[in-house]
Amino acid sequence: MIRGIARKFFEGKKCLFCDNYGLYRLADKRVKCKHCNKYYSIKKLKRDLKILYYFYLEVSAKKTAGEMNLDYGVVHRKFMQFRKSIADYCNTEAKKLNGKLEMDESYFGGKRKGNRGRGANNKAIVFGILERKGRVHTVIVPNVSKETLMKEIENKTLKGSVFYTDGWKSYNSLHQFGKHSVIKHSEDEFAKDDNHINGIEGFWSYAKERFHKYHGIKKNNYPFYLKEMEFRFNNRNESVFNLLFDTCVRRRV
Numbered sequence: 001m002i003r004g005i006a007r008k009f010f011e012g013k014k015c016l017f018c019d020n021y022g023l024y025r026l027a028d029k030r031v032k033c034k035h036c037n038k039y040y041s042i043k044k045l046k047r048d049l050k051i052l053y054y055f056y057l058e059v060s061a062k063k064t065a066g067e068m069n070l071d072y073g074v075v076h077r078k079f080m081q082f083r084k085s086i087a088d089y090c091n092t093e094a095k096k097l098n099g100k101l102e103m104d105e106s107y108f109g110g111k112r113k114g115n116r117g118r119g120a121n122n123k124a125i126v127f128g129i130l131e132r133k134g135r136v137h138t139v140i141v142p143n144v145s146k147e148t149l150m151k152e153i154e155n156k157t158l159k160g161s162v163f164y165t166d167g168w169k170s171y172n173s174l175h176q177f178g179k180h181s182v183i184k185h186s187e188d189e190f191a192k193d194d195n196h197i198n199g200i201e202g203f204w205s206y207a208k209e210r211f212h213k214y215h216g217i218k219k220n221n222y223p224f225y226l227k228e229m230e231f232r233f234n235n236r237n238e239s240v241f242n243l244l245f246d247t248c249v250r251r252r253v
């Protein structure tokens, strides 16, 4: 996978940023593009690509540092930089979700189980909207009030969609945006009909499993880890490595 990308960019002929031919070498061995005027080091590019490959495979920063004989801090900073690029990429997605939408909130981090509507015990409250057979959108919210959730729904979904939620009171006025279907959690867990939120619950499991793998994520970094999960989930059928390369490396070296 790396080799395919390498052939294009490691020879130092094709520009990493604008895809044009016409690079020349500077005295310090970096290459500069005569079209877009950007310059970079091919040696550093090779290193970054290798770090990205471990990131893609979900190898920890610690293990990657060991494998590559690099300082842990260097790899961790790179990983965080990748996550920030991914978050930027996710946040520019302007297309609204529509069709059959499942919505739910979940609590990330901390040891104690969160209490909905009351204090979240130092947890991050995440609100998620999942388009069936499509994308998921997540956002860390300050609370699960009607005002907070309805604002997100209004910004991120198309009117006329079908909304599936549980019976939480903040969703009570959803009918103003489209059809609202309230599921009954305990009774209908294995319901065969459409009335469920199994999709978004599946995403929570997916994301939480990964959160547990990284012990002690700093709370400030939660949004970036969350967007990484969103990105991986939404592109699960794509060539994720190539997409990561475009998102994380080509936009910033």
Ligand SMILES: [Zn+2]
Pocket (backbone or CB within 6 Å): 015, 016, 017, 018, 019, 020, 033, 034, 035, 036, 037, 038
């Ligand atoms: Zn260029």
